[in-house]
Amino acid sequence: MSNNNCPLYAEDLEVGTRRHLGTYEVSEEEVLEFGRRWDDLPIHTCPSEAASGQFGGLIASGVHTMAMNQSVMSRHFISRLAIIAGKGIREMTLDHPVRPGDTLSSDVEIVSIELRDGRADLTTRVSMVNQEGQQVLDMTGVSVIRRRPQS
Template identity: 35%
Template sequence: MTLYFDDLEIGKIERFGRYEVTREEVLAFAGRYDPQPFHLDDEAAAASLFGRLAASGWHTAAITMRLITDHWQAIGLDKASLGGIGMDELRWLRPVYPGDVLSVETELLEKMPSRSKPDRGVIRGRWTTLNQHGEAVMSQISIGMMQRRP
């Protein structure tokens, strides 16, 4: 089954996913993409505002995207996606530590049919990444393009 732009309901909230963050991947991601001491070294992390080794915010964003795309594939939304246009208001709200278990909550905020291309529309949604305690660790507004029902 494919879900199209027309099938999406403004205000709908979904919560899904489970991803356990490991120390090894925190070190590997930071070593490759965000090599700051508080992501790579226990001593430096202990002296930082994080108090211990913390995942890069970009790593949290990448995990979030993985959980989102896995969910879209499971519900058939991926087939109508035409890709992302951008992100607004990206915020890292609290640190993510090795051992944290992340999930995602999405809320569709807005959908706008295209005036120039009637076969598609633009959607805006809030994505909130949560830790195992239900605390928000990251939030962002996603803007994407979707196919309309043929």
């Protein structure tokens, strides 16, 4: 993949390419705020109740985990693409909970590029792990990107 500021078209990408996307620091304040707004369950919103629950403490919601990953993806990968839109998620697992204080690290791999007229379906697999190397998110998604314009 190119390192300049020009958008990356389907023809600029290669199946099998992997890229480290960076890290994300998870704060308790963010977990509580997101939970209260979008997933109002005690495991996401009430430290005292969460402490006696199945996970032994406050955890981020799965949707929040996806949003944290999207933040890293948007800044370090998607913003570089000649993106048209997201198309969907093919599969996703949340193998370990995300906790306040975690440092999450994301990597992306290009799985396939299906060329069409003027556009392509780009399938990527994202893996997000915590500071202990435990996988917290494994997701395969599809985006629609532009093909290089004909001269």
